Amino acid sequence: MKYNFDEIIDRRNTNCMNTDGFRQYIFHADQDMKFPFADEEFIRMWIADMEFATPDCIIQAMKERLDRRIFGYTRIFGDDYYRAFSGWTKKLYDWEFPKENLYTSHGVIPALYELTGYICGPEDKVLMMTPSYAYFKYAAEHNHVAYVCSDLVNPRGDGYYEIDFDDFRRKAQDPSVKLFIFCNPHNPTGRLWSEEELRKTAEICFENGVMILSDEIHCDLIRTGRKHIPLAKLYPESDQIITCMAPSKTFNTAGLQFSNIIIPNENVRSQWLRYHNFDENPLSLAGAQAAYEKGYDWMTALREYLDENFRFTKAYLEEHLPEAVFRIPEATYLGWVDVGAYVDKEVNLPLLFAEKAGVLLEGGNMFVQNSDTYIRLNVACPRAVLAEGLRRICRVLTE
Ligand code: LCS
Numbered sequence: 001m002k003y004n005f006d007e008i009i010d011r012r013n014t015n016c017m018n019t020d021g022f023r024q025y026i027f028h029a030d031q032d033m034k035f036p037f038a039d040e041e042f043i044r045m046w047i048a049d050m051e052f053a054t055p056d057c058i059i060q061a062m063k064e065r066l067d068r069r070i071f072g073y074t075r076i077f078g079d080d081y082y083r084a085f086s087g088w089t090k091k092l093y094d095w096e097f098p099k100e101n102l103y104t105s106h107g108v109i110p111a112l113y114e115l116t117g118y119i120c121g122p123e124d125k126v127l128m129m130t131p132s133y134a135y136f137k138y139a140a141e142h143n144h145v146a147y148v149c150s151d152l153v154n155p156r157g158d159g160y161y162e163i164d165f166d167d168f169r170r171k172a173q174d175p176s177v178k179l180f181i182f183c184n185p186h187n188p189t190g191r192l193w194s195e196e197e198l199r200k201t202a203e204i205c206f207e208n209g210v211m212i213l214s215d216e217i218h219c220d221l222i223r224t225g226r227k228h229i230p231l232a233k234l235y236p237e238s239d240q241i242i243t244c245m246a247p248s249k250t251f252n253t254a255g256l257q258f259s260n261i262i263i264p265n266e267n268v269r270s271q272w273l274r275y276h277n278f279d280e281n282p283l284s285l286a287g288a289q290a291a292y293e294k295g296y297d298w299m300t301a302l303r304e305y306l307d308e309n310f311r312f313t314k315a316y317l318e319e320h321l322p323e324a325v326f327r328i329p330e331a332t333y334l335g336w337v338d339v340g341a342y343v344d345k346e347v348n349l350p351l352l353f354a355e356k357a358g359v360l361l362e363g364g365n366m367f368v369q370n371s372d373t374y375i376r377l378n379v380a381c382p383r384a385v386l387a388e389g390l391r392r393i394c395r396v397l398t399e
Contacts, residue, residue: 003298005052005305006382012040018047022360026350037358043389046350046360048187048334050252050380054287055298058251061290062283074282076104081285084292085260089245091296092220095233097243101264104285106257106278108217108244112139115242115261116179118271119211120145124178127171127210129163131188131367131374136181136215148177151370152189159327159336161189165200172208180210184231185218188336188367188376190329192222198231205240211268212241217259220250222331223310224303232262239265247291250299252380256284306333309379309386316387320394333380340373342397349375357392 011019019039023029026046035042044051076082082099089095105111116126116139126140130149140147150168152161171177182201185192193201205212212231219228232241246259258281263269310328313335317326323341343349349363353375363375375393379386 003055003301005302006384007053008382008385009051009053011051018044018049018051022046022354026354026360026362026366035354035358037354042354042358042360043385043392044360045378045381045386045389046362046376048249048332048378049254050333050378051382051385052252052302052380054252055291055295057294057298058253058287058290061286061294065283065286071282074280074285076280076285081289084289088292088296089230093228093230093233095230097232097262097264101262101269103261103263103269103272103276104280105259105261105276106281107248107254108215108246108259108261109135109139111244111259111261112136112181112213112215113142114272114276115213115263115268116140116145116181117143118268118275119179119213121178123176125174125176127168127177127180128368129168129183129186130369131371133183133187133215134366134368136183137368139181146176148174149369152186152191157325159189159325159338161186161191163193163197163201165204168201169204172204172210177208177210180205180212182212182214182231183218184214184216185222185228185329185331187218187332188334188362188371188374190332190334190336192226192228192330195229195234198229198234202231202235202238202241206238211265213244214241215244217244217246217249218332219245220299221303221306221333223328224300224307226330228331232264242268247288247295250302251287251291251295253284253287253291256287257281258284258288306380309333309381309383310335312383312386313377313379313390316390316394320390321397324397333378335377335379337375337377338373339375339397343373345372349373353393353396357396359389359392361393 023033125146127148128136148171153164214231232243243262248254325338353359
């Protein structure tokens, strides 16, 4: 194997959210919260980062930038970064966008917070599909605007989620809904929306004057052989779709806080230009550019490792937890598992698994709504760690 995804890397004492931030993030508790497991005994399958080392091409580019020794205010000048990132979107998605539409942000979430404020006034509402990454809801709350949820449906009960278009249309028709925050591929269900689904969704928004913020942060990490379609690619003439992509999920660089925001809309762009007063982190910029120029080979190897982790997970659950509902997601490294056959609806699932299994995971109402009895398993970890996590989860549910 050219890249070693089996390596277990010690992350302690790096101010790491994954190892040290779970009390606060999952349990809203302080560092005194006690568990029957020591922190280093937990199997961590929660926050959406990976247990794999960032590829050398990124680390090398950052080292070269470090050697320049001065880290003053930095912004993107010239074409190098645009060429690297648009080269990536062209190669992977056959999609390009004009340079003047590309902006960067210290994360997709900060951009969602900011853009929601530019697009929505105090009486407006944000629409989202649920279950949802909770920060979509927080983006609305942060701006003191209301939010409306359209529940995804799982019509065959097999974990393959679909959009309830009648419900979505009804909600989009509310004249106060001004913004739809879309997740493609979808966290947590792992759906990679088809062209037909994308078109139907977009057209409902267009018909109702709803702007779309398409969060495509997970788009690179899809199962081998699948194709992601950027929503904006389908509507090159539209200025109603803002696209967010980032190297952070793909290359495990969330802490570098660098993301791409593609804004074709003049009005939103002028507000962004006026108020978005953040410079770049020079190391993050060097890393992002290297990722898009040199990271493809590593990413394809990572995809294969994740594919295998999902095959392993599926086989393990079928054997040891036959009543759980799980299907290998089309995208993301997040498995969405219904354990409703084994637990009551009221159970606090993250707490149950932390206390009884020594596994940190997200689940239940952490995903806004429509997520009772579901747990989300982050499988972006060495296979040995995954195997131990699954063993512990299944033991607790079947004991
Ligand atoms: N958008 C989606 C759909 C995400 O899943 C995440 C991270 C972000 C944005 C964060 O973007 P950033 O601000 O880091 O650029 N998802 C996480 C999750 O599900 N648990 O922990 C992080």
